[in-house]
Structure formats: structure tokens, C-alpha cells
Amino acid sequence: MGRPALSSGSTVETAEADYFQNNPPPKEFSQNKQLVRAFVQRHSEQGRRVALVTSGGTTVPLENQTVRFIDNFSAGTRGATSAEYFLENGYAVIFLHRRFSLLPYSRHYSHTTNCFLDFMEIDQQGKVTVKNNYQIGMQTVLQKYQRAQTEQTLLLLPFTSVTEYLWSLRDTALSLQVLGPNAVFYLAAAVSDFFIPRDRMSEHKIQSGDLNAAGLSQGTKLVVDLDPVPKFLKSLVDGWAPNAMIVSFKLETDPLLLISKAKKALERYSHHLVIGNLLLTRAWEVVLVSPGREEWVRLPNHGPDPTGTFAFESGSVLEIESLIVPKVIRLHDVMIQQTCN
Numbered sequence: 001m002g003r004p005a006l007s008s009g010s011t012v013e014t015a016e017a018d019y020f021q022n023n024p025p026p027k028e029f030s031q032n033k034q035l036v037r038a039f040v041q042r043h044s045e046q047g048r049r050v051a052l053v054t055s056g057g058t059t060v061p062l063e064n065q066t067v068r069f070i071d072n073f074s075a076g077t078r079g080a081t082s083a084e085y086f087l088e089n090g091y092a093v094i095f096l097h098r099r100f101s102l103l104p105y106s107r108h109y110s111h112t113t114n115c116f117l118d119f120m121e122i123d124q125q126g127k128v129t130v131k132n133n134y135q136i137g138m139q140t141v142l143q144k145y146q147r148a149q150t151e152q153t154l155l156l157l158p159f160t161s162v163t164e165y166l167w168s169l170r171d172t173a174l175s176l177q178v179l180g181p182n183a184v185f186y187l188a189a190a191v192s193d194f195f196i197p198r199d200r201m202s203e204h205k206i207q208s209g210d211l212n213a214a215g216l217s218q219g220t221k222l223v224v225d226l227d228p229v230p231k232f233l234k235s236l237v238d239g240w241a242p243n244a245m246i247v248s249f250k251l252e253t254d255p256l257l258l259i260s261k262a263k264k265a266l267e268r269y270s271h272h273l274v275i276g277n278l279l280l281t282r283a284w285e286v287v288l289v290s291p292g293r294e295e296w297v298r299l300p301n302h303g304p305d306p307t308g309t310f311a312f313e314s315g316s317v318l319e320i321e322s323l324i325v326p327k328v329i330r331l332h333d334v335m336i337q338q339t340c341n
């Protein structure tokens with residue numbers, strides 16, 4: 001059974017309606033809508049589960065023709081890596097990601113410390129080939145990538161600003177409603193809590209010599225006046241995706257706050273799972289907080305250094321997402337079973 005729909009006229013509903021009315025959709029919105037509809041329909045007919053994986057940070061533009069913006073931290077590693085494990089487990093994936101952040105499969109060769117050119121060489125005939133010691137690794141990644149291409153199980157949807165993100169999230173959620181409990185939302189993106197409403201945003205680049213142009217500045221200082229972004233998780237859980245499984249992430253820097261903030265989010269939104277992580281240790285430990293339960297997931301051979309201050313990485317090739325995603329899928333299995341009974 002799904003969650004009850006939002007009562008009409010609630011504050012959340014009004015804030016949501018105002019937000020979408022005052023902040024127009026991105027240019028590619030209608031085109032993406034068609035792509036999502038077709039993708040969902042195909043996988044629904046094939047009886048495949050679909051994961052919406054969000055990834056990367058949203059921006060808050062200071063100008064409509066954006067030169068400057070406030071950014072949210074995230075390289076897109078968590079999202080891109082998790083998407084691969086969902087695909088490997090038979091899910092189709094809609095990958096709602098920050099434009100130019102890491103993507104499933106190409107992430108192995110696209111980071112600046114992992115540049116694809118370092119994997120190549122020019123042979124004696126002048127042909128570009130993959131270096132011998134990378135052949136097997138690249139073949140494995142390429143096979144998985146090509147499988148996703150052939151089976152059309154991966155749909156890439158980019159966003160840049162928080163508004164683009166929210167338009168795409170809402171529309172995709174509405175499209176996924178046909179799947180009922182067979183959809184899972186895995187919200188790893190780092191989404192801005194504050195933004196500048198469209199009607200207060202400068203059209204052109206804010207000029208230091210014309211400090212009142214954007215309505216943002218006072219004297220010689222640039223004062224940025226931000227409004228809160230409506231609590232979209234509430235809208236998602238209660239309104240846009242009432243029957244789907246919803247997994248949110250919580251990023252903190254203070255270890256003492258992590259569990260309490262994750263629990264608070266779970267209570268506030270009444271969804272299925274919050275995955276908590278700390279900025280410094282996120283690559284090797286997370287905590288899964290679900291109603292009445294918390295479970296730490298850690299990569300072996302990682303932990304505090306001898307001073308107990310920082311964590312260190314041992315060079316393990318095991319990725320923590322290979323441990324997280326199967327646990328999420330097990331919870332999804334249980335949720336689907338409970339819905340069917």
C-alpha cells in the first residue's frame with residue numbers, strides 16, 4: 001500500500017507550486033520528458049525495475065545568463081559507481097547527474113588523475129591501442145558499458161542548477177509512478193538548500209561598477225540574498241512517488257551529528273532509508289539508517305590512522321558501493337514483497 005497523498009492546500013504543496021510557477025523549466029525539458037516516458041514504458045513492459053540515481057552537486061546561479069554560481073560539493077563518484085551496481089543487478093537506471101560530472105563506466109577513465117590518454121599508446125604501425133596492462137580492465141568495463149547500450153538500460157539526464165534538478169526529479173518521478181513499488185529513488189546528489197528566485201536574479205553578469213543592478217548588492221559588497229529551496233523530499237515521498245522505495249543520503253562533516261541528522265530526516269519524511277556519510281571517510285564507510293535500525297558498512301582495511309585523527313586508504317580496489325547497493329536491493333525486495341501481500 002502506498003503512502004497517503006499530500007493533503008491539498010498544505011504548506012509544502014503551496015511552496016512547491018510557487019517554486020515551479022516562478023522558476024521555469026530547463027530548455028531541454030520537453031525533450032527529456034519524452035525520453036523518460038519512452039524509457040519507463042519500455043522497462044515497465046519488460047517487467048524490469050528502474051532505479052533513479054541522482055548524482056553530483058547542484059548549482060545556484062547568481063545571474064540568469066550565468067557567469068557566477070554557488071556550487072555544492074560532489075564529484076559524482078557515489079552516484080556513478082552505484083549506478084553501475086544497479087545495472088549489474090538487473091535494474092534499468094535513469095542517471096540524473098550534474099553535467100560534466102562522473103558517469104557510469106567512463107568514470108574509470110575520465111578523472112584528471114585517471115586520464116584515458118594514460119591508458120593508450122601508439123604502436124609501431126602508428127595505431128592507437130590500449131596498453132597491455134590495461135587490456136583486461138578496460139575490456140571488462142567496455143563489455144558492461146556495451147551491454148547497457150545494447151539493452152538500453154541506462155538513460156543519462158544532465159542538470160546544472162538546482163531548478164533544473166528539481167524539474168527533472170519531479171517529472172521523472174511522475175513518469176515512474178506506473179512502476180509502483182518497482183521503482184527506487186537513490187538520491188546521492190548534493191542538492192542546494194538555498195537559491196535565488198528567478199524574479200530576483202540579475203539577467204546579465206553582475207558588474208562590480210554597477211552594484212545595484214542585480215538587487216543583490218549593498219555599497220561595495222555583494223550581498224547574496226537566498227531563499228530556502230522547498231523541502232522536495234517531502235513532496236517526493238508523499239506526492240510524486242507515493243509507492244516507490246526512497247533512499248536519501250545525508251552528508252555531514254561532524255561525526256557527532258551524523259546519526260542524529262540521519263534519524264531526523266527519516267522521521268521527518270517517513271521514507272525507507274537514509275544513508276549517512278562523512279566528508280572525510282565517505283569512500284570507505286557509510287551508515288544505513290532505516291526505521292529502528294542502523295548498520296555501518298565499511299570497506300575492510302580502512303580506518304583511523306595511528307594518530308586517530310584521519311582516515312587512510314589502503315589502496316583496496318573494492319568499492320563501497322558494491323556493498324551498499326546489494327543491501328538497498330535486498331530492502332527493495334522486502335518492500336516489494338510486503339506491497340504484494
Ligand code: PAZ
Pocket residue numbers: 056073074075076077078079187188189190191249250251252277282
Ligand atoms: O560524489 P561524491 O562521491 O564525491 O560524494 C557523494 C556525496 C557525499 C555527495 C553523497 O554520498 C551524499 O551524501 N549526498 C547527499 C549530500 C547531502 O547531504 O545533501
